[in-house]
Structures are given as C-alpha cells and as structure tokens.
Amino acid sequence: MANRNRRANAPDVDNTIDLVQVDGLVVAKIIKHCHEEGSSAVDVAQGVLLGLVADTRLEVTNCFPFPKNLDENFDEEDYQMEMMRHLRKVNVDHLHVGWYQSTQQGAFLSTQFLESQFTYQTSIEESVVLIYDPLKTKRGFLHLKAYRLTPQAVALYKDNDFGADAIKTHHLSFESLYQEIRLVIHNSHLVNALLCELSEMVPSYEGSQYLDLGTASVLEKHLRSLTDNVDELLQDTNKFNIYQRQVVKQQQEKQKYVQKRNLENTARQARGEAPLPDEDITKVFKPIPVPPRLEPMVLSAQIAAHCQQVSLFCSQALGKLFLSEALQQPQPSQQTVLKGSSKTV
Incomplete structure (x- = not known):
C-alpha cells in the first residue's frame, strides 16, 4: 500500500532524454577549457555543446567555449550563430544541444543556473547542461555530470510564481528540482586501441596507490561548503x-x-x-x-x-x-x- 501511494505521489519523469553520449574529444576540450579559465573559485568556464539527437539518446560531438573577456558591444547570440555557421562549413555537427559549466566542489546550483537551463530547455527541448569539477579531477576523480530540469520545475518557471502555494501546487520539492541524466564517454576504435597501448607503457607501480587517502582535503571542502549552505x-x-x-x-x-x-x-x-x-x-x-x-x-x-x-x-x-x-x-x-x-x- 505504501509503495502504491509512493508511486501515485511520485513526480512526473522527463523521458525526453535518458542517455547523454559524449565524445572523448568533447571531454578533452571541456577539461582543457575549465582548467585554463575555471580553476579558481571566482572564474567560471562556460561553453556551448553541439551534437544531435537519436531517439532518447543525446550525442554530444563537439563544443566551443564562451569568450572570457567580453566587450560592451559583444553580442553572445551573434557569436554563437557565427561559430555554428563556421562549423557547418567544415561539415561538423552544428546543432545546439546544451551548454557546459565548471564548478568548485559541486557548488553549481543557483537561481541563475536554473534560469539559464530553463531558457535552454524552453528553446531546445532536448538540451542538457554538463557540470565539470576541475578540483576533483585533479584528485583523481573525473567529475562530469549531465543534468536537466524536471517538468515540474519548468512549469513553475513558466508561471513565474515562486511562492509557497505555487510550489505546493506543482508538487515540487528540492529533490525534484532537477534530475541527473546517465552519461557515457564514447571513443572510436582507434582511440580505444591507442589507450590500450598507453596503458601498457605505464610502469606497473604507477596508478596503483589504491589506499591513498587523498580524499581528506576534498571532504573538508565539502563540509565547509555544507556548513555555509546550512x-x-x-x-x-x-x-x-x-x-x-x-x-x-x-x-x-x-x-x-x-x-x-x-x-x-x-x-x-x-x-x-x-x-x-x-x-x-x-x-x-x-x-x-x-x-x-x-x-x-x-x-x-x-x-x-x-x-x-x-x-x-x-x-x-x-x-x-x-x-x-x-x-x-x-x-x-x-x-x-x-x-x-x-x-x-
């Protein structure tokens, strides 16, 4: 009976995209850009994701970053359109499928982040946002996640009413504000063969420090951020x-x-x-x-x-x-x- 009531009160699930497939080249570009511009706590690296949609699978095949130093006369939409126009000329996937952003210790949630993702999902239904954490990656943990807003959050933003009654009407809570989409990294067979050869070249003692307690500093920073949020x-x-x-x-x-x-x-x-x-x-x-x-x-x-x-x-x-x-x-x-x-x- 409890399970039945739980299913009845469960939020609507967004079945538009259930898998995000990211090419290894895109991951390398995101890592390079975020480590160059988004390694500090103040600077945030952002960029555009390009690819295509196949059924319920979103394939991210290319990306390009946003410029860091913006002039007063800079138009972001014109810049994106020009970049996609150039990519189309060289026969590269130029369909806009989302955006990416760097974060520090997973602290990416904000009202500005939700508004940006709402704008993307209303204009491009299948769009996702990729969140990359450079600090965790330096510690040996590749942190690359894909997220989307839930249908309840999209409906709440469309009504533009964030009062307690409106949130209760939409059956929205902090647990159903956004959802994580399963992400896989895809490489070609030649790249996989190259990775196998490189793994054999690595000395046997390298990469075998399985008992390294290097997570202590990461855990400390998470606890500090948790205290500030509380x-x-x-x-x-x-x-x-x-x-x-x-x-x-x-x-x-x-x-x-x-x-x-x-x-x-x-x-x-x-x-x-x-x-x-x-x-x-x-x-x-x-x-x-x-x-x-x-x-x-x-x-x-x-x-x-x-x-x-x-x-x-x-x-x-x-x-x-x-x-x-x-x-x-x-x-x-x-x-x-x-x-x-x-x-x-």
Whole structure:
C-alpha cells in the first residue's frame, strides 16, 4: 500500500532524454577549457555543446567555449550563430544541444543556473547542461555530470510564481528540482586501441596507490561548503518564520478591527443612528508580501548534493582505512616465524 501511494505521489519523469553520449574529444576540450579559465573559485568556464539527437539518446560531438573577456558591444547570440555557421562549413555537427559549466566542489546550483537551463530547455527541448569539477579531477576523480530540469520545475518557471502555494501546487520539492541524466564517454576504435597501448607503457607501480587517502582535503571542502549552505538556509528559514508571525498578528488585528466595528454599529443602531459605511479591510491592512521560496529550495538541493558527496567520500575513506589496517596486521605465518626466531635467540 505504501509503495502504491509512493508511486501515485511520485513526480512526473522527463523521458525526453535518458542517455547523454559524449565524445572523448568533447571531454578533452571541456577539461582543457575549465582548467585554463575555471580553476579558481571566482572564474567560471562556460561553453556551448553541439551534437544531435537519436531517439532518447543525446550525442554530444563537439563544443566551443564562451569568450572570457567580453566587450560592451559583444553580442553572445551573434557569436554563437557565427561559430555554428563556421562549423557547418567544415561539415561538423552544428546543432545546439546544451551548454557546459565548471564548478568548485559541486557548488553549481543557483537561481541563475536554473534560469539559464530553463531558457535552454524552453528553446531546445532536448538540451542538457554538463557540470565539470576541475578540483576533483585533479584528485583523481573525473567529475562530469549531465543534468536537466524536471517538468515540474519548468512549469513553475513558466508561471513565474515562486511562492509557497505555487510550489505546493506543482508538487515540487528540492529533490525534484532537477534530475541527473546517465552519461557515457564514447571513443572510436582507434582511440580505444591507442589507450590500450598507453596503458601498457605505464610502469606497473604507477596508478596503483589504491589506499591513498587523498580524499581528506576534498571532504573538508565539502563540509565547509555544507556548513555555509546550512547557515544561509537557516537565515532564510528565520525570515519565513518572521513572515508567518506577521501574518498571524495581522489576522488577529483584522478580527479585532471587525469586532470593534460590529460593536460600534450595534451601539449606533441602538441610538437610532445610521451604521458606519462598509470599508475595504484590505486598504486598512495591506497584505504582507510573501517571501519567495525558490532560493531556500535551491539551498536545500545544494545541501542534499553535498551530503551525497560527503557520504560517498566517507565510505571510500573508511574502506581504505579498514584495508590498510588489515594489511598492517601480521599474518599468522609471520607470527609463528617471529615466535620461532625469539626462541632460538
């Protein structure tokens, strides 16, 4: 029964794209661009994804970056159209299928990010966004993810109403704000053969540091970002609590005002006087503006993403610690040898 109710309340699933296939050349271009321009916490590297759609599979075959230093007279749309026009002349896939962006420790969720993806999905239904983390890649973890907005989030942005009632009407929560699309990296057979030859050239001792606890710094940065996001969410929660208290106080004042006018009208009727004219109560008590709930929802989604990464790195670190402990303990055969040597001495 619980599973049935869970399925009934489950959000609509976007079946437009269920797989993103990225060519190895595109991954190399994204990594090069993000490491050159998006390695700091301030700079963010962004670019355009080009490719084609085959059924429910999105194939990303090429990309090009956005220029970093923009002039006042620079037109971003003209630049994209000109680049795609040049690519079409050299017989390269020029269909616009999304965009990519660099991030630091997975902190990519923001209202600006959601607005950009909403613009892409409304103009190009199959578009996705690729998120790449240069710092994690330097630590040995290739972090390249594909995301799309859910249909509920798209409908909410179309209505342009981010109040609590609108979010409740669309059955939207921080868990259903966006969805991750499965991503695979595709290479040609020649590239795969080259990778096999390069793997054989690598010395045997290289790349075998499986018990390296290099995730400690990554885990620390995730925890710092998680703490900052929790503090921001707490501030927004306090603002919403203040708004609720103000609404309750205003409702009480309205009731007192209506009761006072009713008593005064009753006294005037007893004296034979005309009752007071009807007055619009909304002019006396102006409605309190509802604080938008989109920013707290984005913060909650970012906190959930950080918690997922912290859980992943903690499980890896604990597994490595247990393996290290088992390797450092002497084996039974070594213990007998040590005992025998102590007796001979």
